Amino acid sequence: MKIGWIGLGNMGIPMASNLLAAGFDLHVWNRTPNKAAPLLALGAKQSASLAQLVDECDILFTMVSDDDAVKVIYTGANGLLSAAVKGKLAVDMSTIAPETSRFLAEQAKKVGLRFLDAPVSGSVGPAKEGTLVIMVGGEQADYEEAKPMLDKLGKVALHLGPNSSGTSAKLAINLLLGITVQGVSETLLFARSLGISTEQMLNIISESAVGTPLIRGKAASILADDFPAAFALKHMAKDLRLAKEAGVSTPMADTANASYRQALEGGLGEMDLMAILRHLEQ
């Protein structure tokens, strides 16, 4: 079985590396080709075009930024759906709107391509460790075919139902992530205003019932006031926007959505989502 991997960003590189380490025959394509260098050193083969990748591979993974990127890759002039894909399996691991997942599944079906939406919870650390939480929508048989690979990428791969179940669950878990990081930031700033240092407050949170691996994991970054992207703020802003577009009443997420959008407009998009703290400090 030959695997094609499309998208070598912050998440795509470590995830594809894990498939290589597990011994899979991995072919890669990225819009910016030179980002493939670390994977080629590990034994990946680089395809000169999307068409070549599709031709060479049986199962096609995508891990790219957003709805527009996934649509270009699938439905663009030289995209997946214009190639000979009949009988192959596509697994989109990007976080996109459930509506887009359903659209892609329908378009794929027309040309005989099987499709799973399989976004992940967890950022660069879990991607490196292979401990992501993977949420899958699509046919049971297709899920079972992808599972040996998903098991190398995550600690759990849950089949949740038909196409778009994965992307729906992903928006839900990231709703909580966005609210949590906004809430931690407000808590730290509130405490600081009342004379409790950030270090003291992080320690208290960590020891308390609301302490989580997420908050403990961000502590060093907060104390250093340095926010290299484990999960880019621009992607958090995108996910909260997509959640809002679902039209469900989510008052706290609405507030977080406005906050991340302002931070994005303020130029913090490439930093980690924890840089929402810096935005709120201003």
Ligand code: NA7
């Ligand atoms: P990154 O690090 O921003 O990487 C994004 C990837 O998507 C990267 O490979 C990009 O290629 C690719 N991309 C973006 N736009 C396009 C278009 N238009 N065509 C082709 N390829 C494109 O994101 P992460 O790895 O952190 O996150 C990936 C997903 O997981 C995202 O949905 C998150 O919300 C969760 P480039 O290298 O720029 O040429």
